[in-house]
Amino acid sequence: MKQLHQTVDNPMRRAFYETVARIPYGKVATYGQVAILAGYPGRARQVGYALAGMCEEWDLPWHRIINAQGKVSPRTGSKFHLFQYELLAGEGVAFANNSIDLNIYRWDPEEADE
DNA sequence: GTTGTGACTACCA
DNA sequence: ATGGTAGCCACAA
Numbered sequence: 001m002k003q004l005h006q007t008v009d010n011p012m013r014r015a016f017y018e019t020v021a022r023i024p025y026g027k028v029a030t031y032g033q034v035a036i037l038a039g040y041p042g043r044a045r046q047v048g049y050a051l052a053g054m055c056e057e058w059d060l061p062w063h064r065i066i067n068a069q070g071k072v073s074p075r076t077g078s079k080f081h082l083f084q085y086e087l088l089a090g091e092g093v094a095f096a097n098n099s100i101d102l103n104i105y106r107w108d109p110e111e112a113d114e
Numbered sequence: 115g116t117t118g119t120g121a122c123t124a125c126c127a
Numbered sequence: 128a129t130g131g132t133a134g135c136c137a138c139a140a
Contacts, residue, residue, distance in 0.1 A: 010137085012137090013137090030122085030123090031121075031122050031123080032122065032123060032124095035122085035135095042122095042123085042134075042135055042136095043122090043135060043136070043137095044121095044122035044123060044135080045120065045121090045122045045123085045135060045136070045137085046122090046135080046136065046137065047121080047122075048120070048121035048122060049120070049121080049122095049136085049137060049138075050121095050137090051121060052120085052121060053138095062121090065121075066121090067121080067122065067123085068122075068123060068124085069123095072121085073121040073122080074121080075121055076120080076121085078121090080121085081121080084121095
């Protein structure tokens with residue numbers, strides 16, 4: 001298992017990864033939210049890009065990242081998004097017609113979690 | 115150097 | 128609801 005700090009030099013991407021790592025079990029966060037919490041507001045795209053650069057390593061809860069519409073963003077030419085549904089469902093996250101209710105499951109760092 | 119692309123978002127018609 | 132546009136910007140070609 002490679003360690004995060006050994007392979008990620010880009011401070012922004014590392015900030016994204018560390019933010020993602022703090023999302024508690026059973027909660028989700030949007031790309032834009034991660035960008036803001038990491039200290040890079042407005043760079044939601046880079047979050048997705050950074051996530052694409054890791055995929056299966058570091059034990060990051062990548063599946064807890066969804067888009068602002070409460071849905072799992074489809075990947076181009078990959079089936080990981082299907083896997084993502086299973087992982088979330090396995091954490092008790094409910095889907096109402098393919099979408100997640102952000103009012104219920106969105107991670108709020110201010111709350112008493114982690 | 116320039117261009118095209120993308121696990122995004124907000125806004126507007 | 129759907130579709131276009133404009134910001135965002137690292138990365139690969």
